[in-house]
Each structure stands twice: as structure tokens, then as C-alpha cells.
Amino acid sequence: MSDASKPKAEMEPKRRNRSVALADAIAGALDPVLKKRGFASRDIITHWGAMAPRPYDKVAIPDKLAWPRGERSAEGATLYLRCAPGHALAIAHEGQAIAAAVNRYFGYVLVGQIRLSAEPFTPGSGAKEQKPIQPSPSVQAKVGAQVANIEDEDLREALRVLGHALSSRSERNGK
Template identity: 60%
Template sequence: MAEKPKEYKRLNRSVGVAEALKGALDPALKRRGFASRDIITYWSTMAPAPYDKVALPDKLVWPRGERSAEGATLHVRCAASHALGLAHEGAKIAASVNRYFGYLLVGQVRLSAEPFRPHSAKPAETGLKVTDAMRMEVSGAVESVEDEGLKEALRQLGHGIMAKSKSSGR
């Protein structure tokens, strides 16, 4: 007999992206040894320069048995050009992470075998073309928005929607 699919509880309210993705991300991060998303989310704040830009935490490996007072081993993906420096400054990175959390979390830092992809969060280029007429229409629609950051985000969204709808023939 086939097992019933899991039914999700409706929240009956609008939620942020972080809360909506929490159920999907947390189990995956727990398999990588992270109890929460903090070390990944705030890596650029806690890691010393230049490792805040050229390295990313990969997994956290906890020692077995009673040695947990020594801290975990943080495996870090790093750009090849900074790998030697990271290997030598592992104690400095561990101290920065521990200082951020306020307790001994990381005992040592090691390089991960996984390759480092520095801009994996950037969206891929779609190749959709935005015409001058589309730009003018979108600019007119967002003209009344006062916040410049919001205005630019809405402008980019409008360009994407219009280019996609034109390419699909709508």
C-alpha cells in the first residue's frame, strides 16, 4: 500500500521567504552538521578578511564521544589561490567564529575537498532582451516610488516580466 504524502499545515498568513524555506533548508543543514543557518548566513560578518569573500563554510564535523569540549571541525570551501593561507590561518578563523557565537564552537578549520564557486548565488543570464519601449513603460510605472532601493528592485522585476512575456508570445 502506498504511503500518503505528508500534508503541510497552512499558516493562513503571509510569511517571509526565510520562514517559508526553513522547513526545506534546516534538514539539509543538519545533515551537514549545522544546528542553525547562522554560520552560513553571517559568514561574511564573522570571518576575517579576505576569507569572508573567498571562502564558504561547507560542513561542521563533531567529534565522537566525550571530546565535544574541544569543539567541532569546520570544513571550508576556499578559492584555490587562498587555500594555503587558509590552511595556515585556520586558528584565526576558528577564533573569529567562536568570538561571534560567544562560546567554543569550532576547534579547528580544514579545507574541504568540494570546489569553491564564488558567485553561485548570482542568477544565470537568461538572454532575454529588454527594449527601450519596455524600459520606458516600467520606468513610468515605478516613478511614484520614493525608496530608491525598492524602485530599482521593482524596475528589474518589471524588465524581467516584460521580457519574459514578450519571448513567450503573450
Template identity: 70%
Template structure:
């Protein structure tokens, strides 16, 4: 196969969750950070003891060099401002919680990462879109010929949601 040609993408005849679709893209990045999988990052809120479930975030796992079957990596955590001293003091409790979750000695030491962390940065709240009267009229006109009531309502909801997206791009 010439270098210019890309292989045909693998077709799947089933629906996929976003997490499954992105897993192939995320796995190499996570492996560079020392994580074998997404579990520790995806389940951090369930793994970490309170209040560290909201004030810290795993940054990377660093494994001891030269030992093939070494247990006990160093977990580096991003920490919210003002929480670093508390997180460092409670490092053994955080390591124990991680090891308890996985059922074996995964983390031997917990250290703080120099990377910044802002709590709640992943939780952005969007205000609901209020469609204008002209948007409602356009969607109603486009769906008036649909006979099935449930289908018409679903198409109207979709049309109104899409009208909100297009108005954001213009504005």
C-alpha cells in the same frame, strides 16, 4: 489516517519571508552537515575575517564522536581556487572569528573541504527587462479602466514585469 492521505497543510494568516518559509526544508539538510542552525552559513560574510568572507564558504561541522557535551567542532570550508594554502595557514584566525561571533568555543579546528567552490556563484546579475511596445500597449489596455492612479501604476509595473518573465520562457 491512511498512508495515502497527506495531512492538511498548516494555514498561517500572516505573510512570511522566504527564509521563514524555507526554514523547515533547509533545517534537516543543515543538520546532516552538522549545523544546528542557518546562522553560520547565512552570516558568513559577517563572521569570517577578510578576505575569507569572499573566498571561503562553510561546508560542514564535524563534532568529536562519543562526547556528548564536547565543545570544539571541526569546521570544513570550501575554498576558492588558489586560496587553499592561505586559508589553511590562517585557520586559527578563522576559528577565532567564528568563536568570537557565537560567544563560545564552537570551532576548535578548521580544515579544507574537497568540495569545489567558485567565488560569487550565488551572485548572478540579471539585466533589466526592456518591455516591447506591444507589451506596453497590452498592459496599458488591460489597466485603462482602473480609476485609482496609484493602483493603475502598480498594476502596470506588475504586468510589465510579468511580460518579461513570459518572454524568457518563450525565448
């Protein structure tokens, strides 16, 4: 069927007259990747913090879910976890407790055993460290003169820090 013969409704993308969560908007793009990793849905990844026992919710993430060859068995799948350095031994030892927590969350036997993935994981790897910008001597003098008459020492210091932050922000933006 050519584009000219298709109805106009089929050619235009569906419009939503409301805001949509980012997870819902990109769900179609993530699903094929997750299916290759053995996950039927995003639930085990998105709700990992709620289902995994502490501290494993912070030091490990699901990597892959591998089912035994043939049909899905009653024993469940093998869940491969990426873990932070130094936690591999504890996760290997507590694997059955982690599997039980995941199964309890879903209400049926999904995970039969836990294994460690060879892929590394570092918690908070997405967070970037911000370097504080040192204001120029002229800005320091200007802000210091503006807050010099404030009697309360704590308030004066807080306003000085705020003044330096605002001035460095305006310098970065080219104002």
C-alpha cells in the same frame, strides 16, 4: 487515526495572514540537510559574511561541521570550508584566526580547527552573465531619428541606449 476522525484544524495547513521571509518558509526543508552536515542550525551559514574575517567571508563558505567521536568536547568541532581556487594556502595558514572569529561571534568555543573541504567553491557561481542584445537596423534607425533633435550629446546617447533596451525588451516579449 483516519482522516475522517481528525479535527478540521489538524488537516488544514496553518495559514499566515502576513508575508513570510523565504528563509523562514523553507527552514523546515533545510534543517534535515544541515543536520547531516553537522550544523545544529543555519546560523553559521546565513551569518558567515558577518562572522568570518575579510577576505575569507567572500572566498570561502562553511561546508561541514564535524564533532569528535563521543561527546562534544571542550576543544570544539572541526569546521570544513570550501574555498575559491588560489585561497587554500591562506585559509590553511589563517585557520586559527577564522576559528577565533567564529567562536567570538557565537560567544563560546564552537570551532576548534579549520580544515579545507575537497568540494570546490567558486564565488558568484549563481550569477549569470547577460548578453547584450543588438537591436535590428530598423530599430536603430527609428531610435536614432527620435533622439536626433536633442542638443546635449550625453543625454542623446543615454536616450538612444534606453530606446534600444526598451525596443529589444518589447521584441523579446513578442509585442
